Amino acid sequence: MFLSIVATILLLVYLANYQMDRQFGEYLTVQHGHxxxxxxxxxxxxQxQxQxQxQxQxQxxxxxxxxxxxxxxxxxxxxxxxxxxxGGILVIGLVGSYFVARSITVPLRRLSRAVDAxxxxxxxELVKIQSEDEVGHLGAAFNTMSHSLxxxxxxxxxxxxxxxxxxxxxxxxxxxxxxxxLEGVIARDDxxxxxxxxxxxxxxxxITDLRDLSLAEAGxxxxxxxxxxxxxxxxxxxxxxxxxxxxxxxRLLERYEESLPLIRGDAGRLNQVLYNLLTNALRYSxxxxxxxxxxxxxxxxxxxxxxxxVSDQGPxxxxxxxxxxxxxxxxxxxxxxxxxxxxxxxxxxxxxxVEGHGGSIGVESEVGQGSRFWLRLPVA
Numbered sequence: 520m521f522l523s524i525v526a527t528i529l530l531l532v533y534l535a536n537y538q539m540d541r542q543f544g545e546y547l548t549v550q551h552g553h554x555x556x557x558x559x560x561x562x563x564x565x566q567x568q569x570q571x572q573x574q575x576q577x578q579x580x581x582x583x584x585x586x587x588x589x590x591x592x593x594x595x596x597x598x599x600x601x602x603x604x605x606g607g608i609l610v611i612g613l614v615g616s617y618f619v620a621r622s623i624t625v626p627l628r629r630l631s632r633a634v635d636a637x638x639x640x641x642x643x644e645l646v647k648i649q650s651e652d653e654v655g656h657l658g659a660a661f662n663t664m665s666h667s668l669x670x671x672x673x674x675x676x677x678x679x680x681x682x683x684x685x686x687x688x689x690x691x692x693x694x695x696x697x698x699x700x701l702e703g704v705i706a707r708d709d710x711x712x713x714x715x716x717x718x719x720x721x722x723x724x725x726i727t728d729l730r731d732l733s734l735a736e737a738g739x740x741x742x743x744x745x746x747x748x749x750x751x752x753x754x755x756x757x758x759x760x761x762x763x764x765x766x767x768x769x770r771l772l773e774r775y776e777e778s779l780p781l782i783r784g785d786a787g788r789l790n791q792v793l794y795n796l797l798t799n800a801l802r803y804s805x806x807x808x809x810x811x812x813x814x815x816x817x818x819x820x821x822x823x824x825x826x827x828x829v830s831d832q833g834p835x836x837x838x839x840x841x842x843x844x845x846x847x848x849x850x851x852x853x854x855x856x857x858x859x860x861x862x863x864x865x866x867x868x869x870x871x872x873v874e875g876h877g878g879s880i881g882v883e884s885e886v887g888q889g890s891r892f893w894l895r896l897p898v899a
Contacts, residue, residue, distance in 0.1 A: 520620065524612035532605040539597055626654045630661060643669030678847050682729065689722040728864040732847070735871030742785040742875060749779055749814050749825060752786060756793040757812055760801060767806050771797075774813040780898045782825050784876045789896075792872050792880075795865040796829040796892045803833030804889075816898070823898040824878075830891045836884040844882055845870040869894075 629646050636644040644665050648658045696715055699705030734740040757771055764771040793812075800810045810831050817824040836844060845866045873880040873894045884890035 521613055521616035525609060528605050528608050532601050535601055536598060623654060626658060630658055637665055642672045685725055689718040692718045728868060732864055732868050735875060740875060742788060744783050744785060746781045747784050747786050748781060750775055752789060753812055753814060756790055756797060760797050763801050769801060769804055770809045772809060772811045774811060776815050779814055779816060782896045782898060784896060788872045792869040795869050800829050800831035804831045808832040824895040825898055826893055826895045828891055828893040832889040835886040835888050836890055837886055841882055841884060
């Protein structure tokens with residue numbers, strides 16, 4: 520940028536000097552000719568020819584012979600002014616170029632160092648944003664990316680730790696019981712075998728959930744899409760969990776609008792989602808409570824959605840926990856364990872399955888007032 524300014528200023532100074540010399544020389548020549556004409560205007564006709572010859576000789580004189588001391592001072596003053604003006608503009612251009620270049624290169628160097636840090640695995644590295652221009656927008660985009668990478672890294676580590684914990688618990692129980700049986704410490708009866716079978720089944724369900732979740736997140740989970748009548752799907756899910764509701768004297772109610780339209784989806788996978796939501800509602804609702812399963816049509820401009828909701832009268836979910844309730848292994852109640860609260864994968868799988876159907880899932884809850892889990896599916 521500075522070199523461009525230097526080349527431009529030098530060219531302008533050269534052209535200005537050249538034009539000044541040329542135009543000022545022509546001006547002096549014309550003025551000298553006019554002076555000669557005025558001097559010879561009052562002479563006789565006989566003398567006119569000689570005067571004309573003298574005028575021709577005067578007009579043919581070279582420019583240096585026409586420049587006097589006054590003209591020479593004027594030309595030197597003009598050239599000095601051009602040099603000072605050109606030099607001043609060059610200094611201003613140099614200073615301006617330095618600050619402009621520095622405003623670009625300094626943030627880019629910081630961004631380059633931050634990129635190198637992320638490349639070395641130090642996620643979460645941020646750059647300081649001091650402008651709102653293109654470089655500032657680039658820095659903001661990098662900060663967002665770095666923060667997302669740090670969150671993903673943290674979630675990945677937590678996921679691995681949670682998976683290891685969830686797998687270790689049933690394996691430890693199975694291994695301990697088998698060792699006790701081999702050493703004769705634990706009796707080899709049907710009760711112990713049933714306990715080992717239950718732990719193995721729990722381990723198998725966890726592995727199946729992890730497999731389904733990984734396939735859903737990778738977009739490779741196969742769905743058998745068919746027209747579905749939602750009343751039949753909800754009725755089947757409610758019928759499956761009616762015995763569990765009776766154990767806690769919970770009223771399990773169904774509320775549907777009339778003439779609900781068909782939806783297209785995988786009945787087995789949607790039943791898995793509903794089973795998970797209903798199981799959670801029954802688990803956290805107190806004895807004698809009411810759990811309501813409802814379905815309604817929601818009409819929006821150019822789209823129609825079928826909303827399915829499961830409402831309970833449980834303890835509710837704190838606002839700080841609601842954004843993370845659909846994450847892997849996340850438990851709002853930190854005291855929950857595998858025995859009392861499942862593996863922590865059910866809602867994560869539910870979200871992926873609903874999103875795989877082109878829908879959405881969410882929760883509305885107040886502490887002490889219960890929770891309402893809803894999912895919306897596009898109408899066929």
